Amino acid sequence: MPGQRVFLHSRTLPVRMVAPSLKLQDLIEEIRGAKTQAQEREVIQKECAHIRASFRDGDPVHRHRQLAKLLYVHMLGYPAHFGQMECLKLIASSRFTDKRVGYLGAMLLLDERHDAHLLITNSIKNDLSQGIQPVQGLALCTLSTMGSAEMCRDLAPEVEKLLLQPSPYVRKKAILTAVHMIRKVPELSSVFLPPCVHLLHERHHGKAVGLPILCFSSVDRRIENRMGTPAHRRRVAHTHRHTRNRLSCPWPPPFTSPTLTPGILLGTITLITELCERSPAALKHFRKVVPQLVQILRTLVTTGYSTEHSISGVSDPFLQVQILRLLRILGRNHEESSETMNDLLAQVATNTDTSRNAGNAVLFETVLTIMDIHSAAGLRVLAVNILGRFLLNSDRNIRYVALTSLLRLVQSDHSAVQRHRPTVVDCLQETDASLSRRALELSLALVNSSNVRAMMQELQAFLESCPPDLRADCASGILLAAERFAPTKRWHIDTILHVLTTAGTHVRDDAVANLTQLIGGAQELHAYSVRRLYNALAEDISQQPLVQVAAWCIGEYGDLLLEGNCEEIEPLQVDEEEVLALLEKVLQSHMSLPATRGYALTALMKLSTRLQGDNNRIRQVVSIYRSCLDVELQQRAVEYDTLFRKYDHMRAAILEKMPLVERDGPQADEEAKQSKEAAQLSEAAPAPTESQASQLLDLLDLLDRASGDAQHPPPLDPSPGGALVYLLDLPCAPPPPAPIPDLKVFEREGVQLNLSFIRPPENPALLLITITATNSSEGDVTNFICQAAVPKSLQLQLQAPSGNTVPARGGLPITQLFRILNPNKAPLRLKLRLTYNHFHQSVQEIFEVNNLPVESWQ
């Protein structure tokens, strides 16, 4: 054995005058014998000193040994740059041992970032042309490992020559070196493209004699330039015979050694793949060899060549995978090529033995290819099913690739992947972190409206047991899916509640806002929500988002909580004092964030109007917090306390139940919504836009059409002021201000609300709305309060109503004035909230006013 021979050498060495330098093995032994880091460093430093001295002395005999030792030391992480020049000397030596170590040193020590590496270019050139195959192999290997762009450019001609050498050993290395060269210098594609097809054809030379020569080129430069045109291709094939004799390079012998040719085929396929990935022209060119590739792969799969190339019954899986990869690139976005491959892919997919990894590797590559080309639908389903089978494989690696691939496919082939949903969900239980993470991602992607309930159950179960780093993703995934597919509001609220109790600390910041928004909007579920939240809060006040939502809810709907009956869950008798005690507990707990405390304090304050008892307890708490160190809390407490003391009469109104808060979307979104509404309102219906300027342009259209003028609207100035100027420039005068008609907005059991609009001419931004509440019923309307809300860009001022009672049978109506400032002429939207008592019942109505006349805001 080679290793043993070296030891024999060392024993026969005579004793010399100079201390013999250590053999590599001895050095390694010594280093490994060192007990501490410091000892190792010492040994290495001593030896490096010897090595440096030896290099200085220029001892050619042992240079290779010294370098070998240096390389070992380098592998351990110690500096070895002083060996770089020695590599060059060794490479230049004629001894094979020297070259071998020298080239290895070059690959390990020389770096294309330092100019020194260029010095080996000449040596490589010499070695490439001197004809000893192992030496040529070394040179090619080094070139393809560390060859920089300059080196590649310089040596491209040599490598090109070697592509046509008789020796397959050198040729296969030259081909792969060409691959590296193209990666470094893409322009060299043109040099290496011509030999490719020839090399491809050469594989079949020994076997399929009758195979059609598809597109044939030679190294002859004249022919090379005319490649690709069909007419000349025929001529090329014809003149091939003539040029053959004139070529300087020896033509490959008709029958190459069959056992070595597959290496060339593999290299050629790799080279073609690289060319096609880099150049669209090459891609187009090589699409023509798709049938040939299909044939090669088919032969490989059905008959194979020899056992020495196969792994566990699969013929040459490396070659198969490489061919499949090339087919993928050629078939991508190309109907014709894809069609040619369909049958073959189906054949490979069904016939490959999957008991071992080699077969699965080929199968996996087939799946990737099927999914990337224009394959038939049936084939795609087959591919997804293969991936589904992979998910059940006992080998973790195979499950991993299946999950990653399915993730890539879930958008494009959703229904096919859905079929494997149960298996995917099972993968959530994986112990391996990277597998369970991908299973989670995939499961979330598979949730849809029909499976949402079942999936949510699984995911929530997973949330309870999943590792902490996945909790946040799982929680937000569940919340997102719930938002998109919730079958009922109650289910949605339950789901969010469950997530908050299980993983409250991991949810996103806007979960609280979303939940309050959701609950606020589901009026029928207020009682249910507040009860459930109260119970959850009573159990655990540590999960901040949950506490915040619960506090808010209790504050808002505390009265419902105390009512005692709710059909959805068991009746719960809750005492006022208990509720207050709970909120105080939250307020005082060290676990509560400042924001949470804020929520709790405000909730307490709201309860002062919801609960029946006297408010002493609440007042006490509020006044305590007036001197709280937290500025936010202090401010709140002071304001609330003032509310108690000086503005008690307003307290009820201020602490009323909140109207539904508009979802906080981006400003542009809201403007788009507003303009959409405006489009519905106005007769000319301008298209919904986001910018003010385009809205004004639409106005111009309106005016143009109104006056029958065929003039084009003037070019748009983005600033609103500018557009207004154009507005005034139009020859047609804007229509005179007409009185805006009244609008009846509300009617219920004889109680009616009307709006009337006035636009004072001296202030175009101002709109005055007078609401009039009339009562034609038999019962009085008492405690009438009207509140209003407008979009953010408008300003609203409510003046005091004339009263809050409308007597029955057409008694004196209540009037109230709204002042709305609309300087930007934004479309007007108005939301009203009415509360009053009628027929001994309290009535509350919230609605948006539709059909607002356009003149009220234009």
Place this chain on the structure above:
Amino acid sequence: YASLYFCCAIEDQDNELITLEIIHRYVELLDKYFGSVCELDIIFNFEKAYFILDEFLLGGEVQETSKKNVLKAIEQADLLQEEAETPRSVLEEIGLT
């Protein structure tokens, strides 16, 4: 593989499973060459491990899929190396260099 661990860096479009096969093939080559390869074999003969790798992969791509051919190439190179060294060692033995 007993006490041996291998680490391989691939691009994102590469087939992971075939990479496993590549690693496995390399171990088999080492095994055949050293006879039941273990950690120490690679440590003490690291340059051989490199040479074997260079006959199997080139520029990051598989160059030869036949185990036999790779081992044959190594054998030939080793032979060439010994032919170069043998005359020298004889001379060294009799003290002439």
